[in-house]
Amino acid sequence: MWQKSLNHQNLSEEEEQSALRKAPSLRFRFILTGFLVIGVIASLAINLIFDYSQKLADLSYDRLLRSALLQMDENVGLMRNEVSIDIPWSAFATLAQADEDRVFYKVESLEQGFITGYQDLNSEPPQPPVLDQMQFYNQEYSGEMVRFAWIQRHLTDPETAKTVRIVLGQTRLSREEMASSITQKAVEVVVFIALVAITLIIIGSHLVLRPLHRIERALEERAMGDLTPIEINTPKETHHLKVAINHFMARLQTNLEQLENYTADAAHQLRTPLASLKALAENARDITSADPHSTDLDSSERQYQALDNIVKQCDALSQTVTLLLNQAVVSHRLQTHRLEPIDLLPPITASCREQAVTALHKGVRLSFDCDLKETMILGDAFSIQQMMQNLIENAVRYSALDAQNDTEVIVQVSEFERFYRIKVIDYGDGIPDLEKERVFERFYRGRYDIAGSGVGLAMVKDIVDHHSARIEIVDTEPKGTTFQVDFAKFQYHEGVL
Amino acid sequence: MRQAFWGFMLIVSMFVGKAWATETVWFGNSAATRVLYINSALDLASFEPILHEFVAQYPYIKVAYHDVNTLDLYHLTIKEHKKPKASLVISSAMDLHLKLVNDGYAQSYQSSFTDRLPDSFKWRNQLFAFSLEPIVMLVNKNAFPGEMPEDRQSLLQTIRQNEKVMTKRIGTYDIRQSGVGYLLASQDARQADVTWGRLLEAFGSHDVQTYCCTHDIIDDVASGKLVLGYNLLGSYASQRAQDDDRLKMILPKDYTLMLMRAALIPKGAPNAEDAGLFLDFLLSDNSQKMMQNQGLLFPIWPDLNNQNDPFVVNAPGPTGVIELDQQLLVGRDYAKQKRFIRNWEMALEISDED
Structure with missing residues (x-):
């Protein structure tokens, strides 16, 4: 009936512990993912900060450099047709704001050559020179990286025109210092935020997983056999888990109930035949002891009769047991096997073939009437065979009452637009309308004078329901009963999908 | 290079x-x-x-x-x-x-x-x-005509009023020979351009004596060969003024370079x-x-x-501390220095050949 673990062993404490250790941790994954994400974000941010702080420092200090260069530029003039410069003190006072940075400069004229400053300074800018357009660039000089501002312009007066070029550089100490102090502050903030975020994630993971622990505890603390739904309040996210567990428990309960029913069935089924078997056996015992005066022949004849009854009863009992077993198998298959596309005909013909001889012994002709080639449905062949077996057995049993007349049971399969209809037609006494609704009830037996378990049709009903098929009992003309079962056709495209 | x-x-x-x-x-x-x-x-x-x-x-x-x-x-x-x-x-x-x-x-x-x-x-x-020392004037009390000058203006005045006494009797650094002399002169020019110009003109017209070293100036002031030494290092002047009654050290009131x-x-x-x-x-x-x-x-x-x-x-007036930073490079700019020294030479009417 159920799928069970093959070897259900109780794990020892140690094994349990090691299993727990080996098991992947949800919380660990959660935290790790958080760590990685925050780490990536933080490192990106730090990268950006590094870049940005450099730019910012250059921007601020380039202003100083620009201002100093402009002050120098303003003091360039022509004296007796010669370019001359009188560097203002204030220009270098501006530069002195970057207190530790060395200053290098060069003033030259394209016509006159070197005018003042550091003669070995390379005054070629990295970009093509454009008049009056200031350029900033880094270049190594005197063993240090130096930030240079560069400008070139024309000096004209009525007599002459000269081009003057000024390069003014400043080492990068203050810039680096500013950049690193910005970076340091920003990195501190980023690291702080990242730490806070990670802490929150760790706390959050604890909070998020707490409802799971609560459910776990609720389940652990349950009394044995308590299958009532869990009724603790859980957040939305674990609601489905709770519902799933509750569904699972409901199913378990159903299964247990079925098992109880089945046990009850079995007990019920076996009690009656056993009781009658006992009665028969007592009867046989009493034949000799009760009447010692009777003739041997007479008594042995009666004893034989009694024992024959016992044998018959044993047969019936064995049949019942088989039926119960079949029912168990069918019930198991219905629960565990998925329905698959099958041809409806083979199980029907198989069960007809199986029953034909038995039926004939009882004076019933069993005929199969079908001219369809292929009848594909979604179902379980074994269950359908069991169903047919029960229906045919039932039909034969009720037909055989009228054993004097030749009677027959017809099994018919016909096709409709959307379904196949199986008919099992008998010409017995028929079932009164009142009882038609009750025949599928478990242990309901229409007539106690006919041998039967009372479970066969209940099983048929189970199988039919499981296949989402439809069963109907109609009267046969002129008399008798027809069971008709409709199975939906298997749609190929459904199957493919 | x-x-x-x-x-x-x-x-x-x-x-x-x-x-x-x-x-x-x-x-x-x-x-x-x-x-x-x-x-x-x-x-x-x-x-x-x-x-x-x-x-x-x-x-x-x-x-x-x-x-x-x-x-x-x-x-x-x-x-x-x-x-x-x-x-x-x-x-x-x-x-x-x-x-x-x-x-x-x-x-x-x-x-x-x-x-x-x-x-x-x-x-x-x-x-x-x-x-950190002041830049001072050192005066020979006995030789100096009139009141002790308390700043550059009063020095100028004394020079004008006592042309004879002052001629060839003022001593200062040869800025071509003395690094510190150049520094002090350029700082003077920077602090008070007009005063400096006038002073230079007065020095020129009264045949100022130029020296390489502070001690030579102090010696000549002490001996009376000079009446006044201009822009001397305070520590040396102070030292000598203490031991020598003839000498008086003056911190100019208009501004005192430090x-x-x-x-x-x-x-x-x-x-x-x-x-x-x-x-x-x-x-x-x-x-x-x-x-x-x-x-x-x-x-x-x-x-x-x-x-x-x-x-x-104990300066009587404001002090102008010569700042120890990149600005000092301006004074030593090749073009500026050349021009400054040329102007100095022209004002003092001395040439390289002297």
């Missing part, structure tokens, strides 16, 4: 040659294993007690002291930059020293002593000031360790106190408890 444009300075190279030949004075135990060579533009008279104290404190170090004129000191340091002989270079020409640092001839040094030095007294941890003496350790110095030790010693409370108490130099941290201490600056 870089010093190529200083080529014109070779004109005065004859002095350079002479200066480099001066004797080296030794201090300390001759058996001491460690030798510290100091090139300095500081007169031994002001420095000797400090040097004695140093070798007394560090008996395993002997000091070789080489007195060099400020401008020569600059050229010497550049000349020796590949293999410096001196491990410590001390000068009052702040601008030249700063230029040496800017141009990469110095190495960094850091200690608890340099750390407590205010930022305005050091640059890049390569240049360290250890004294000059630092600074030291650097050349890159590749053979004994940078002991140079650092000496620097720390100069900056220590002990030697700072010594400078003041023994009347050697004006310390950075003067003990202000002593009233009327001649080695505590």
Whole structure:
């Protein structure tokens, strides 16, 4: 009936512990993912900060450099047709704001050559020179990286025109210092935020997983056999888990109930035949002891009769047991096997073939009437065979009452637009309308004078329901009963999908 | 290459040659294993007690002291930059020293002593000031006509009113020969351009006498050959004025320039360790106190408890501290310097051939 673990062993404490250790941790994954994400974000941010702080420092200090260069530029003039410069003190006072940075400069004229400053300074800018357009660039000089501002312009007066070029550089100490102090502050903030975020994630993971622990505890603390739904309040996210567990428990309960029913069935089924078997056996015992005066022949004849009854009863009992077993198998298959596309005909013909001889012994002709080639449905062949077996057995049993007349049971399969209809037609006494609704009830037996378990049709009903098929009992003309079962056709495209 | 444009300075190279030949004075135990060579533009008279104290404190170090004129000191340091002989270079020409640092001839040094030095007294941890002194006028009381001048304006007035007495009897630095002389002149021009112009004109028209060194000026003022010495280093003037009644030191009231003496350790110095030790010693409370108490130099941290201490600056007017930063480079700009010296020569009506 159920799928069970093959070897259900109780794990020892140690094994349990090691299993727990080996098991992947949800919380660990959660935290790790958080760590990685925050780490990536933080490192990106730090990268950006590094870049940005450099730019910012250059921007601020380039202003100083620009201002100093402009002050120098303003003091360039022509004296007796010669370019001359009188560097203002204030220009270098501006530069002195970057207190530790060395200053290098060069003033030259394209016509006159070197005018003042550091003669070995390379005054070629990295970009093509454009008049009056200031350029900033880094270049190594005197063993240090130096930030240079560069400008070139024309000096004209009525007599002459000269081009003057000024390069003014400043080492990068203050810039680096500013950049690193910005970076340091920003990195501190980023690291702080990242730490806070990670802490929150760790706390959050604890909070998020707490409802799971609560459910776990609720389940652990349950009394044995308590299958009532869990009724603790859980957040939305674990609601489905709770519902799933509750569904699972409901199913378990159903299964247990079925098992109880089945046990009850079995007990019920076996009690009656056993009781009658006992009665028969007592009867046989009493034949000799009760009447010692009777003739041997007479008594042995009666004893034989009694024992024959016992044998018959044993047969019936064995049949019942088989039926119960079949029912168990069918019930198991219905629960565990998925329905698959099958041809409806083979199980029907198989069960007809199986029953034909038995039926004939009882004076019933069993005929199969079908001219369809292929009848594909979604179902379980074994269950359908069991169903047919029960229906045919039932039909034969009720037909055989009228054993004097030749009677027959017809099994018919016909096709409709959307379904196949199986008919099992008998010409017995028929079932009164009142009882038609009750025949599928478990242990309901229409007539106690006919041998039967009372479970066969209940099983048929189970199988039919499981296949989402439809069963109907109609009267046969002129008399008798027809069971008709409709199975939906298997749609190929459904199957493919 | 870089010093190529200083080529014109070779004109005065004859002095350079002479200066480099001066004797080296030794201090300390001759058996001491460690030798510290100091090139300095500081007169031994002001420095000797400090040097004695140093070798007394560090008996395993002997000091070789080489007195060099400020401008020569600059050229010497550049000349020796590949293999410096001196491990410590001390000068009052702040601008030249700063230029040496800017141009990469110095190495960094850091200690608890340099750390407590205010930022305005050091640059890049390569240049360290250890004294701060006023720039003064020194007057021969007996020879000076009329009232003592209290500022540059009254000096100008005295010159105009006593043309005869003053002619050829004012002494100041030859800015072509003296690094510190140039610095002071350029700072004068910067502080008060108009006054400086007038002063220069008056100096020119009264045949000002130019000197290479402070002591020569002071000697001549004391002897009465000069009536007044202009722009002298306060420490030397103060020292002499104390001992000599004829001399009076005047801190100009309009503004008093304040000059630092600074030291650097050349890159590749053979004994940078002991140079650092000496620097720390100069900056220590002990030697700072010594400078003041023994009347050697004006310390950075003067003990202000002593009233009327001649080695505590007591300027009657504003002080113009020559700042130890990149601005000093402007004064030493090649073009500016050339023009400044030419103007100076023109004003004083002297030419290179003199």
